Amino acid sequence: MKYFNQLEPNELIANFLSYPPIDFAAWQDDSGTPMFSAKFDLLTTADDDLKKRVVKLPFYQNWRKLLQPNTCFIGTTVSEYALFSQHLAADLLAQHIKQQYSKKFSLTIVKDLPQQSPLLDEITNNYAKNITEQLASLGFIEVEGQALAWVPIDFDDIDDYLSRLSHSRRKNFRRKLKLQSQLVVEVLSLGDRCFLNQQVLDHYYQLYLNVFEQSEIHFDLLSKPFFSQLLQNQNTNGKIFTYSHQGKLIGYNICFEYQNTLVDKYIGFAYPQAREFNLYYISWFYNLAYAKQRGLKAYIAGWTDPEVKASLGAKFTFTKHMVYVRNPVLRAILSKLSNKFESDRQWQDSINGKQS
Known part of the structure; x- marks a missing residue:
């Protein structure tokens, strides 16, 4: 429907x-x-x-x-x-x-x-x-x-995108992005065989809970059955960007390619590692680069943290x-x-x- x-x-x-x-x-x-x-x-x-x-x-x-x-x-x-x-x-x-x-x-x-x-x-x-x-x-x-934060994919590459931000923000974000060299980034599809493993499901759900518990607003707590079904469904064209350090998963971002956009839905972080490696910022720019690579027209970045997303160059509706x-x-x-x-x-x- x-x-x-x-x-x-x-x-x-x-x-x-x-x-x-x-x-x-x-x-x-x-x-x-x-x-x-x-x-x-x-x-x-x-x-x-x-x-x-x-x-x-x-x-x-x-x-x-x-x-x-x-x-x-x-x-x-x-x-x-x-x-x-x-x-x-x-x-x-x-x-x-x-x-x-x-x-x-x-x-x-x-x-x-x-x-x-x-x-x-x-x-x-x-x-x-x-x-x-x-x-x-x-x-x-x-x-x-x-x-609702969103970004039109109208830039040539991440350097072009950064050039549109103020000098102080460009300097700050380039410094944060340097830590990406210490991470292993992978792109998995929802429905990947790894999500048939109950221990993997439990780990991903716990990282989601970590983010939920530190959020200012506690309204809709997703259940484990919802999350398991989400990760195991092969029919959504959903992607999971995973971030690992020294062989350990420290964060991920679940997005969907839909109607020529990349829609950002869920994140999971391990603390304090996610903060130490600036995963929020690194994942933002990785998502933009992915959307550009895929030829998509927009990145839809969700409702939370409007001040931070504004500093990252988002538009709002x-x-x-x-x-x-x-x-x-x-x-x-x-x-x-x-x-x-x-x-x-x-x-x-x-x-x-x-x-x-």
Whole structure:
């Protein structure tokens, strides 16, 4: 099945539906739309000022669970954008979502709606715009989403790419890249025979957990069955870039070649070695070089660490979330505070202000 907004292979979406993140439930509803439910901390994407103010409120520890309602999400955690069937008009899908889920769940969130994304065609962007407007007319509240990083592959080679960055950044990144000479880099395909070995699967999953546990936001913890299926699936055109030092795997990066792009999805690191060898930076430039070698048009680098990715030369495209709050009092409060959930947009605006 082909969805509007799709930037990743069907097999990855099917894997999510079969093996959702731990403590999540996932399904594809009658409209053909993938979705899931989970306990959701309302402060997850709030700015630091709001978080501090809420935590200081009287008896916060006693009522904090009220800020973690069971929530229905229209979308997935493995796709860059919400995915919609191409066989249902935007107004009908918006009505369906509200009728089916707004009374069953305290919160209904249509997540990661693109805003004229350069990674999508005009028809797809127009559909996203239409459904956003339709949801707003039905009482959904508009909340700014995150910044999706991407890089057009319009450079001749890595030296050409680096030449577009400032002198200080070029110097810094060239210094970091020198450590690549001490690493062995291999490109494996998902479905490689090595992933039939349970010890190998366990090792790769643990390196993923290492990254998850040190992340600032803990939301979707992938299960071991999801990860095993991901690594063993031969049909996704997925690649794993592995980084080893003295015969020991210290990091990897899982990407997909899809629709003439390289989509970066998952990383696993061994600490402290990954930091000592600057694997985050080395893998960034290796991915760009691979995408260039393959003749791809773009590298899609994900949602996290926008400041770091901006320093690495990434461009950004933003999303919106459309949120329906069942309780009318809470709905009124959220409508007043919606601008407190725009940290990536505020970061981008501050950067633009400094550059102007």
